[in-house]
Amino acid sequence: MTQLDVTEAAAGATVIRGRARARRRRGLTGRSIAVLVFLTMCALFFCVPLYVVLTTSLKTMEEIRQGQIFALPETWTFEAWNFAWNEACSGITCEGLKVGFWNSVRILVPSLILSISLAMVTGYALALWEVRWAGTFLFLLFLCAFVPLQIIMFPLIAITRTMGVYGTIMGVAVVHSVMAMPVLTLIFRNFYKDIPREIMNAAIMDSGSFWKIFVEIILPMSGNILIVVLILQITNVWNDYLVGVTFGGFNTQPMTVNLANMVTVSTGTATYNVDMAAALLTAIPPLVIYFMVGKFFVAGITAGAIKG
């Protein structure tokens, strides 16, 4: 079908389209009922794991052993939650998930500051200033964005060990920042490159220096993109396992590593209610962010995926 056909047909259809819209809004047709039923069933499929995990975490072990995974708890109890948070064993320490939770928070803060400030300045310089090798560097970043951690794992261990941060909170945060740098830089660069040339020229004429323009003009314009990147990076770091388990030390492992140890290295009988409570506790922070500011979350993952 050529472009011309479409436009001609469309011109003729404008009148009819108006009527079609009105009809669609008026009532439920058989087809839309079928679509809605299908979508609802899919939605139930997506909710089943969350429902099962939540109800299991609120049951007692005797009830779980009855093997009715979809049943609501007969006696609702938060004991498993309390146990998972305060007492559950991960490896040889039995201080619960709270250790991992605070480690994750302590990893998160420096890694956010490091990665975002580095990516922001780099993106700004590449987008708005004339750097001769900018194109080559951007292509290199594009390649680096997809490098799996395994390929640079040993060298990074050796480097962080020489720097003296291997096995510390700071080490995990630094590796997170390094791994995130290419994608975040590309996101910032793509955002800044749409700033009109005239603004930049005027700013430079106004004797604005590199840093002055950044602080006075660019930073105040970056509100939205900053939130998007912040949320992207919070969920990435929080949900990471591999960096944490490789670069985290004995007492500096993030929550996901704690959870995995708790669940896979089982000593004695498995307590599924505690496992599920631990899984939920780990999932709650990113889920809260998702349900509160989902729009920014979606913007972040799609920007990270396509432009990255």
Add this chain to the structure above:
Amino acid sequence: MTIRWTRIAPQIALTPALAVTAVAFVGSILWTIYLSFTRSRRVPDYAIDWTEWTRQYDRLFQDAGWSTALWNLITLGLGSALAIVFGFVLAAMIDREKRGEALFRTVFLYPLAVSLIVTGVAWRWILNPTMGLEATLHRWGWTGVDFNWLAQGDTAMYAIILASIWQSSGFYMALMIAGLKSINSEIWSAARLDGVSLPRLYIEIIIPMMKFTFLTCAILLSLGVIKAYDIVLAMTNGGPGQSTWVPAYFVINALSQKQNLGYASAAAVMMLGITLLVFLPLVLLTAWQNRRREAQ
């Protein structure tokens, strides 16, 4: 002076990022490639025995665990591709039937916010043979069903695929909705006017128009599958036996269990090779898209 500073300041600002790229990415990749030709075991050994410098690779190709890992990679890739199909169906339905769009989008996308470790733990519990889904279905009288996938080597991979589809369908749905929204709205009315049936409209017009979106999804999926480690660890930890090993798991295993640095490096270089194989079309695609955008 001012003119010179506008030249130098951005270059200074770029130094940290350049240093990170040069050391942590380019340098480290070359380092790993070098190590893959050595006989390093627990600690790096930088001497290369030139008479058999490919020994790590020779061993790798004879390793049954590695070929299992490669086959599993293909299985996982093909299986998770269902997530793209599923994502497209969901996107098409949500886009046509505007009712409840926000709600459905929120529900389909929430698994993506959750760590893959959590996803793995949840699905492993659901697939628990004595207390999970299977026990419940047997209690309901469907004694024929078998959901004890994780215990058997030939079905364990399907469990991982199921969990991956659950986790990532929403992501592809989001990309597809963006693709559908960018289609000229006049096509819908033109098709209705011409009396084109709905299945024909999708198969012959909409899907070909969205080939770029589909290709992007396929490449992103492949790159994601190569990196798949967390989900395997949380669901099967590579087992039973070696039946759910994937290359990403193989490398970590060689590095931390076998403590064989040279061998792990060789496997990691192969991973990089696979990544580049998938990556090349992405580069061409982006270049093509940019040229098309400039032409418009």
